[in-house]
Amino acid sequence: MNSPEIKQFIHKNSNLFWYIPEDKKEDISQELLVETILNYGDMNAILQLFHLLGIKEVAKIFFDSITISNRRKGNYQELTINYFKLVFRKYAH
Secondary structure, three states, X not given: OOOHHHHHHHHHOHHHHOOOOHHHHHHOOHHHHHHHHHHHOOHHHHHHHXXXXXXXXXXXXXXXXXXXXXXXXXXXXXXXXXHHHHHHHHHOO
16 A cells, blocks of 8 residues: 555656556556556656665665566566666665
């Protein structure tokens, strides 16, 4: 269950989750939230995500996701993977 702050954040960035029915958006997983915001969010959304979850938690979710399988890794754009590997290695470890 997502916190009220995360639900508000999802609602604010609702257009990024266009493929999810409105009544299901507030209950998306943190993995899907991180994946969508890192892939398609603007810098303000990314910084707010770091504030809400913490950069270390976002980094953990990101690295877990790209190392589980090639299919899950394929959910991220290659430029996104490269960029956030560099960011998280510098600021989250």
